[in-house]
Amino acid sequence: MTLLDPLWLLLGAPVMLAWWRFRARSRALAAVRFGIYVALILAICGPRLVMRRPGGTIVVVADRSQSMPVNAAATQREAIGLLRDSMRASDQLRVVGFGVEPVVEAEVGDAFALSIDDSASNLGRAIAKAISLVEAGRPARLLVLSDGHATDGSAPAEAALAASKNLAVDYRWMGRPSGNDLAIDGLIAPASVVRGESFLIHASVRAPTIETVRYELRRGDHLVARGSAQASPQGVRLSFRDSSAGEGSLDYVLTVSGEADDPVPENNRARLLIGTRESSRLLLVSATPDDGLARLLASSGIEVDRRGPGEADGSLESLARYDAVIIENSPIQDIGLAAAENIALLVRERGLGLMMTGGRRSFAAGGYFESPLDKVLPVSMELRSEFRKTRVAVVVAMDRSGSMAVPVAGGRTKMELAGSAAARVLELLTPFDLFGAIAIDSEPRTIVEIGPAGEAQADATRLRRLDAGGGGIYVYVALRAAARMVLEADAGTRHIILFADAADAEEPGAYRELLGELREAGVTVSVVGLGTPRDVDAELLRDIAARGGGREFFTDDAKMLPELFTQDVVAVARGAMIDSPTPLRATGDLTALLERNPGPLPPAGGYNPLFLKPGATQGIQTVDEYGAPFLSFWNVGLGRSIAYAGEANGVLTGDLAQWPDYGALWAGLAHALAGQRSRLGPSMVARQSVREGVARIELYVDPEAAAGLAPPMVRIVRRASSGATSVEQTPMQFDAPDRLVAEVAMHGEDVIVPTIDLGDGRREPLAPATLPYSPEFRPSDESAGRRLLALLADRTGGRERGELTSIWSDLPESIRIFALQPWLFSLAIVLLILEVAERRVGVLAGVRSLRRSVSGSNASNTAAASPSKGRRERPSEPRTPAPKRAPPQPGQRPAAPPSSVATTDESRGSVLDAMRSLHRRK
Numbered sequence: 030m031t032l033l034d035p036l037w038l039l040l041g042a043p044v045m046l047a048w049w050r051f052r053a054r055s056r057a058l059a060a061v062r063f064g065i066y067v068a069l070i071l072a073i074c075g076p077r078l079v080m081r082r083p084g085g086t087i088v089v090v091a092d093r094s095q096s097m098p099v100n101a102a103a104t105q106r107e108a109i110g111l112l113r114d115s116m117r118a119s120d121q122l123r124v125v126g127f128g129v130e131p132v133v134e135a136e137v138g139d140a141f142a143l144s145i146d147d148s149a150s151n152l153g154r155a156i157a158k159a160i161s162l163v164e165a166g167r168p169a170r171l172l173v174l175s176d177g178h179a180t181d182g183s184a185p186a187e188a189a190l191a192a193s194k195n196l197a198v199d200y201r202w203m204g205r206p207s208g209n210d211l212a213i214d215g216l217i218a219p220a221s222v223v224r225g226e227s228f229l230i231h232a233s234v235r236a237p238t239i240e241t242v243r244y245e246l247r248r249g250d251h252l253v254a255r256g257s258a259q260a261s262p263q264g265v266r267l268s269f270r271d272s273s274a275g276e277g278s279l280d281y282v283l284t285v286s287g288e289a290d291d292p293v294p295e296n297n298r299a300r301l302l303i304g305t306r307e308s309s310r311l312l313l314v315s316a317t318p319d320d321g322l323a324r325l326l327a328s329s330g331i332e333v334d335r336r337g338p339g340e341a342d343g344s345l346e347s348l349a350r351y352d353a354v355i356i357e358n359s360p361i362q363d364i365g366l367a368a369a370e371n372i373a374l375l376v377r378e379r380g381l382g383l384m385m386t387g388g389r390r391s392f393a394a395g396g397y398f399e400s401p402l403d404k405v406l407p408v409s410m411e412l413r414s415e416f417r418k419t420r421v422a423v424v425v426a427m428d429r430s431g432s433m434a435v436p437v438a439g440g441r442t443k444m445e446l447a448g449s450a451a452a453r454v455l456e457l458l459t460p461f462d463l464f465g466a467i468a469i470d471s472e473p474r475t476i477v478e479i480g481p482a483g484e485a486q487a488d489a490t491r492l493r494r495l496d497a498g499g500g501g502i503y504v505y506v507a508l509r510a511a512a513r514m515v516l517e518a519d520a521g522t523r524h525i526i527l528f529a530d531a532a533d534a535e536e537p538g539a540y541r542e543l544l545g546e547l548r549e550a551g552v553t554v555s556v557v558g559l560g561t562p563r564d565v566d567a568e569l570l571r572d573i574a575a576r577g578g579g580r581e582f583f584t585d586d587a588k589m590l591p592e593l594f595t596q597d598v599v600a601v602a603r604g605a606m607i608d609s610p611t612p613l614r615a616t617g618d619l620t621a622l623l624e625r626n627p628g629p630l631p632p633a634g635g636y637n638p639l640f641l642k643p644g645a646t647q648g649i650q651t652v653d654e655y656g657a658p659f660l661s662f663w664n665v666g667l668g669r670s671i672a673y674a675g676e677a678n679g680v681l682t683g684d685l686a687q688w689p690d691y692g693a694l695w696a697g698l699a700h701a702l703a704g705q706r707s708r709l710g711p712s713m714v715a716r717q718s719v720r721e722g723v724a725r726i727e728l729y730v731d732p733e734a735a736a737g738l739a740p741p742m743v744r745i746v747r748r749a750s751s752g753a754t755s756v757e758q759t760p761m762q763f764d765a766p767d768r769l770v771a772e773v774a775m776h777g778e779d780v781i782v783p784t785i786d787l788g789d790g791r792r793e794p795l796a797p798a799t800l801p802y803s804p805e806f807r808p809s810d811e812s813a814g815r816r817l818l819a820l821l822a823d824r825t826g827g828r829e830r831g832e833l834t835s836i837w838s839d840l841p842e843s844i845r846i847f848a849l850q851p852w853l854f855s856l857a858i859v860l861l862i863l864e865v866a867e868r869r870v871g872v873l874a875g876v877r878s879l880r881r882s883v884s885g886s887n888a889s890n891t892a893a894a895s896p897s898k899g900r901r902e903r904p905s906e907p908r909t910p911a912p913k914r915a916p917p918q919p920g921q922r923p924a925a926p927p928s929s930v931a932t933t934d935e936s937r938g939s940v941l942d943a944m945r946s947l948h949r950r951k
Contacts, residue, residue, distance in 0.1 A: 030849070033075030040070050061864045065857050072853035077846050084119025085168035085840035087112060088159040091134070092175035093126045093141065094150040095295070095777075096805040098205040102141055105174050108201070108833055112172075115834035123162045127155035129776060133162065148750040148777020148803050150175070153183025156198070156821075160191055168841040170197045172830065173821070176204030177814025180722065180776060180804045188821040197827040199836060200818040209237045211287040212296040212808040213801060214264055218281075220717040221304035221796040222273050230301065232267040234285050235808060236260035244285045253281070260287075278350045278797055279303040296806040302346055302780070304796020309703040310334065310350060314341050314364060315357040315678075322357055322386075322678045325695040331703055343368020345748045346797040348375055349782045353702035357677055358388025360395040361402075361592050362584055370754060371746075373401040377666025378744045378756050379784045379794055382702030384670065386677040387637040389606055393599040394637070396592030398457065407645030407663040408672040412457050412602050419521025421602045422463035424479060425451045425594070426511040427495070428529045428559075429468040434497035443559060443587045447528055448495035450557075450590040451476075454526070454598050455489050458482035462602070465514045470498035473510035479518055502529045504569065505538025508554070512543060515552055523552045524579070524601045526594060531560025531567045531583060544576040555579030555597045559587060606676075608635040610683055612652035613659055619648035622662050622671070623697040627690050633659065634683025636674040662701075667744070667784065667792060671698060715785055715793045722804045724773040726783055726795065732767045741787045743771045750777030750803070761785070777803045 032038075044066045053059040089112065091105045098104075113122055124134035128147040131154050135142055152175065163169040171191060177200075188198055215233040222228050234242055242260045246253040246269050254269045273279060281301040291297060313323055313335045323335045334351070338359040348354070348371055361369060375381035385391060385406060393410035397403055403410060433444035455464050460483025466476040476495070477488040504527075511525045525547075544554060554577025556570045562583050574581035580600065582593040613630040620626055630649065641647055641658045649660035651674075662671045676682050677695075685691055712731040717724065726743055745757040761769035773781060778799065785793040822828055830836060 031077045031079060033077065035074055037070060037073045040073070044070065058864065058867050061860050061867065065860045065864065068853045068857040068860065072850050072857065076849040076853070078849055079846055084117060084121075085170070085837075086121040086123065086163055087116075087836060087840075088123045088125060088162055088169065088171050090155050090159050090171055090173045090175070091124060091126045091141075092150060092152070092173075092203070093145055094128045094147045094178075094805050095803055096150060096176055096178045097203065101203055104203060106141070108174060111833050112836070116837060120837060123159070125155055125159045125162070127151060127158075131155040131158035133158070146749065146751055146777070148779075148805065149180040150178055150805060151181040152179035153181050153187045156184060156187040156191060160187070160194065160196060163194070163196065170199055170827070170836060170840060172833070172836060173198060173200040173818060174203050175200070175814070175818065177202060177816070177818040178204070178805065178809065179817060184817065184821060185824065188824045192825040195841070196825060198821045198825040199827040199830045200822055201830045201833070202815050202818060204814055205292050209289055209291065210293045210296070210808060211236050211242060211260070211285065211291050212293065212806075213283060213285060213299040214808055216283060216299045216301050216801045218301055218303055220798070227270060227272045228303075230269040230271065230281065232269070232283055232299070233264045234258070234260050234267060235262065235264040236287060237262060240288050242285050242287050244283065246281060246283045248279055248281050273305050278305065278346055280346065293806055296802055296808060299801030300799055301801065302797045302799050305350070309352045311699060311703055312336065312341065312348070312351045312354045313357060314338055314354065314359050316359050316363070317357070317678060320357070320678060322695065325692045326355075326699050328692055328696060331699050338363030341368065343371055344780075345371050345375070345746060345754070345782050346780050346799070348372060348381070349379070349794070349797045351381065353382030353384070353699070355384045355386065355702070356391075357386045358391045358395075358679070360390045360596060361397055361400055362582070362589050366401070366586070366588055366592075367752075370401040373405045374746050374754055374756060375782065376405045376668035376670060378746050379782060380667035380792055382669050384698065384702055385672055387606065387674045388676045388679060388681070392637045392639060392674075394596055394606075396596040398595045398599065399453065400592060405665045405668075405670050406672050407642055407661045407670060408639040408658060408674075409642050410599075411640060412459055412599065413640065420461055420463065420519075421458065421522045421524065422479065422515055422518035422520035423454060423458065423524050423526065423598060423601070424465040424467065424511045424515040425454060425526045426467045426469060426507040426528065427451060428470075428502035428534075429495065429498045430470045430502050430530060430533055431497060432530050432533050437587045442497065444495050444497040445493065446587045446590050448492040450528070450594040452489040452492040453591040454594050455482055455492065457595060457598055458602070463518045463520055466492060467507070467510050467514065468495060468498075469502055469507040469510065471503055471506070473506055479514050502534050503536040504529065504534050504573070505536055505540050505543065508540055508543055508573075512547055512552070516550060522601060523550075525552060525554045525577070526557060526597055527554060527573060528557045528590070529559070529566070529570060531558035531564035531570060534566035534569055537569055540573060541576060544573065548576070548578055553578045553601065555601075556581050557590065557593050557597070558583045559585070559590070561585055606635045606637050606681060608681055610634055611636060614650050614652050616647055616650060618646045619660070621646065622648050622701050623694075627694055631684035631688050633675040633681070633685055635676065635681035639672065639674050667786065669702060671702065673698075715795060717783065717795050717798060719775070719798050719800065722775055722800060724775055724781060724783070724798050726761070726771045726773070726785070728761060728769040728785060730767055730769065739788060740769060741785055743773070744784045744786050745773055746782040748780045750779060775800050777805075
């Protein structure tokens with residue numbers, strides 16, 4: 030036990046002297062007061078009880094970034110296993126893995142089961158995470174297993190925080206040698222150029238020794254330059270000349286190779302993006318080779334790039350070239366979900382214009398219901414009853430064979446995505462439609478009994494949680510079970526969707542005869558095949574769709590299944606289009622989109638039935654029983670989207686195709702789309718550069734205009750190295766009277782598409798940007814990593830660990846301290862209460878007298894019951910019977926009681942005497 034303030038013990042002398050001088054009138058009361066004084070003096074001195082206990086915590090900080098050696102994970106697992114085997118029962122072992130972000134790994138089993146983004150080494154964040162795992166007051170040390178190649182600069186600051194918490198940082202260097210590293214040391218070019226402008230690209234290549242290196246520069250598939258040069262440790266400068274040649278964003282890749290084996294080949298390849306500016310550019314996605322719409326748009330003076338649905342590049346850096354995108358009658362599976370997500374992001378965050386035209390493979394019939402583009406279009410694609418003539422019964426027969434258990438991107442299995450597709454169909458149908466679902470491998474299993482879709486919404490959750498079975502799908506069994514279910518339905522339109530693996534569809538049986546019977550009963554069958562048309566069972570699935578009078582779909586991307594199911598159901602439930610001539614009427618709101626009202630409109634040959642979303646504007650309306658939106662638009666985020674429900678170029682265009690102002694209508698729509706990217710004006714200039722993993726965006730402003738300017742926002746659309754896209758906003762700050770700056774951190778193969786937004790409608794789209802290669806592979810010698818790790822250890826009292834298991838013995842001893850002050854003050858209060866009770870009522874004296882009397886009574890009874898110890902018993906003598914006493918006469922007092930009674934009276938009298946004495950003292 031220790032005392033925080035032992036000087037207060039000096040109070041003991043005067044207090045004890047006072048206690049002795051003014052003694053209490055009884056020993057009991059004096060003892061109580063003595064206890065009060067002792068408890069108070071000790072409590073003032075701050076006593077602490079120190080208890081030592083074994084055990085501590087080791088937190089392993091494991092670098093899992095790209096710069097680590099190939100076998101680093103196995104070496105780290107071995108090290109963690111050694112630490113786990115040598116720990117005591119009272120010890121704890123925690124593991125933090127890190128790349129871009131730290132994650133807490135499993136304490137048992139596979140320590141690296143969690144996936145991380147390994148395109149950066151943020152060591153500082155990992156140390157901060159490790160510190161947070163240590164319990165307060167528990168001894169601990171951190172062990173870093175890394176090459177020391179940190180891409181953030183916060184590691185020394187976090188080490189200082191660890192030192193303040195008495196946490197030592199030990200390390201073991203685990204890196205690959207870089208002495209023979211040939212690397213591209215830098216790649217410099219303009220961020221953007223004027224279309225048709227010539228420009229230079231400069232590259233710096235560093236070699237470990239003087240040697241001949243070969244280089245090659247490509248722009249997409251085009252070879253720009255190829256050759257060799259003499260490189261050295263000081264580097265060699267390569268220069269290339271090129272021209273934008275009327276293209277959009279320019280994507281360059283430079284590769285170099287040397288004579289010797291390279292330990293870090295990743296920095297031998299560097300990528301560069303250069304944007305182009307001026308002149309509006311429009312992407313037209315159309316399946317029609319000789320597209321009349323492309324000619325109409327070209328007449329507006331806007332540059333049009335027509336691509337087939339499978340030819341269009343849907344990446345962020347490619348789409349950023351364009352001012353607007355028009356999707357003409359093309360299904361979403363030909364465009365791709367990733368491209369649809371990127372288009373929607375750029376509409377909201379960059380101001381990209383979007384238009385979708387109608388047709389039999391567009392809108393809901395093209396699979397766009399609840400797709401990323403559905404959220405930015407001004408129309409709803411629901412299957413409402415307004416456009417319906419008959420009730421529809423749909424039965425989904427799903428493959429749940431063993432192949433459906435395979436996980437796809439996002440961690441979901443093929444079976445779960447198929448179940449989600451069936452649930453999408455259920456949610457798309459109206460309440461009076463009928464729906465049923467069956468899952469089949471070798472035997473059918475009913476998931477949802479056929480019934481009204483409005484009553485089966487609770488089954489959507491069950492459909493999304495389906496798990497796979499085993500074997501392959503038995504095609505005939507699936508069709509027969511679905512046929513039995515759908516034939517029970519009372520509906521004007523009855524339809525079966527067969528979902529199967531195109532490489533594992535077995536046992537077709539008598540499917541031809543069964544499909545013939547279904548066609549006679551008015552039942553149609555469509556097929557969704559997971560795979561490609563070249564798979565072994567694709568021909569069987571195509572034949573089923575042809576004989577069943579339905580449609581066939583194939584995709585090797587399981588995430589597309591909900592869109593494919595939607596396409597088929599919409600086409601069956603209400604048809605892709607209303608294909609009868611329909612009169613049209615322009616509304617007064619059309620002038621908000623076009624410069625002038627086009628006047629009377631000829632009828633269209635048909636249109637896709639759609640519904641106007643709240644907040645959208647209707648420019649042209651159908652003049653029929655539905656009054657549907659034919660041309661509608663709205664602003665969403667920074668961009669504008671337009672929905673044109675008619676077929677722009679085809680049989681169902683109708684009389685609009687011969688209308689003299691048809692070309693002018695499309696020219697106006699193109700300008701309304703592409704003209705949304707308003708520029709900043711002559712008083713502002715934007716610049717962008719990428720250096721050392723940071724994109725620096727600068728906005729130079731006229732000093733007079735800067736006085737009343739609110740800081741603008743930089744909106745960033747980012748595609749990470751993993752392929753995931755995200756949206757960020759970074760405010761710009763003044764760092765000079767005429768300059769605003771924003772910096773955006775980048776790592777790995779990130780591609781960012783920035784846009785400066787002034788908040789008043791003005792904005793400046795900037796060129797896409799990327800790093801040459803991941804900062805993980807930036808040229809550096811291995812001593813730099815060792816120096817960083819040694820610095821962290823030196824600041825915290827750690828050291829380099831060669832033999833790992835000794836770290837447990839270096840843990841400081843665990844000490845637990847208990848404060849005794851509360852207990853001593855409590856004891857003093859109890860004793861004070863007892864002292865007051867003694868002075869007031871004599872509690873202690875009464876208890877003591879009562880104990881003496883009780884003990885005396887017990888002693889008398891014991892003496893009467895048994896002879897005294899140590900005495901020899903006298904020989905027994907004959908007892909003389911006591912003479913009988915005569916009863917008392919009247920007026921005579923009774924005789925004295927026997928001797929035993931007299932003894933009892935004596936003891937009782939002693940108690941009474943004690944009580945009287947106590948009363949006198951009181």
